[in-house]
Amino acid sequence: MRIRTPFIWPPEKQALRQKAIRLEWITIAVMGSATILLFFTAGTSQAMRTAFFDDLMGLVPPIAFLLAVRFERRRPNRDFPFGYYRGVSIAHFVSALTLFALGAFLVVESASSLLRGERPSLGTLTIFGLDVWAGWVMIAALVYSTIPPVILGRLKTPIAAALHDKVLVADAALQKADWMTGIAAIAGIVGIGFGLWWFDAAAAGLIALDILYDGVKHLSRAARDLADEAPRTVEDDHRDPVVTKVRNAALALPWVEGAAVNFRGEGHLLSGVIYVAPKPRTAHLVDRAEEVREAAKAVDWRVHDPDVAFVPLDALPSGARSAGGAAKD
């Protein structure tokens, strides 16, 4: 068995990662406290219960992220010769499933409470000796739970893009879901206050559809990722240009006649096989393989420990030749 060399994060990315880790701890602390607050004020408002579940579910991606980071640090070993980099993909899948389940649950909940014509009852609460309508207390709790996700989501989005971290992207999506349900719940309670009993469930339902849509999107991406789909960009889910760049880097070597790249995403990393057809009578193939690897790693920091396979030129697709110019991967 050959145990893989561990991936070393570039220093500037490592700094961003530390920032992301800090943000996730803050997320757990703030959203955890908001969840507790909502739990004690939720009462019978549908949108309010929705916001509570939303906040609770919002704790899953940060926990998954922190666990993934912890595993990712482990060195490859005899039991896991490829390392633990896929842990990030699993965390993404878990986060995506959470988002999807939340959306589905909320759609069903709000639809059924609309259809049954459930009328939320909100009475008075005594706070510091004052009798106030419970709706005001709920709105205050919701405002508290709505502000942090807006800020945290905004802080995470650029880091997610720079680190190509899909867990952070899913987390930011859940945070968006979070503050949107918060706003919907506030609108719902104000609606109840005006005597529009259906407003609460309708507002929750609209937001639930949006969450469900995000959930389906992320679940699909995470599942495809685990099934070794060719790498796609974190931001817009398009083919990752790095793959083509790696092939072009291999083709640029003077002794290479053809090249093709089969990469997959392993969490943050891109790895896989670079197929190379050397020109006839190329010598020192072991050293040449190292050249290909170095060229590939120079393309992007995420390229890690690719394998180089030497193949005859006719084993490569016709577009893979160096003379072809307009080659496709």
Next chain:
Amino acid sequence: MARALVLVLVAVLAACDRFPADPDGTTERVRGGELRVGAMHAPPFVVLTADGPTGAEAAIAAALADELEAGITWVEGGPDALLAALEDRALDLVIGGVTADTPWSEQVALTRPYLRADDAPDGKDHVLALPPGENRWLMTVERFLAESVEPAAPELAEAGL
């Protein structure tokens, strides 16, 4: 988004005297009108007699009607019939030893306990049942309970209600 929210809140505050509102306007209808009270036999809270309901909660209902200058229509019956009628908003109030842990708590609105578990003979929070979602009405009744009933409730319970 934020600006719209502020506008909504301002509108809400401006409408504060009618906020929260009753979807069915129960408070408006009862005030100076008629209070429809469902009473189920549950001594000592409600005792159904030939002369109509008596007991502590019947007295509370009568005082509430007084406060709102409303007449009372009594409807006597069992819990299932009365609470189902309440859920359909055919009644404005149901009394008769309703506790906060009633299985009907999802279908009807319950007031805050007027008699706390510590003071109650059966060790449970005692509440009144109201139609669901009539939030102004819920607030009106809870205010009445807080001002007129809750302060006296412990002594009342000690005296056997």
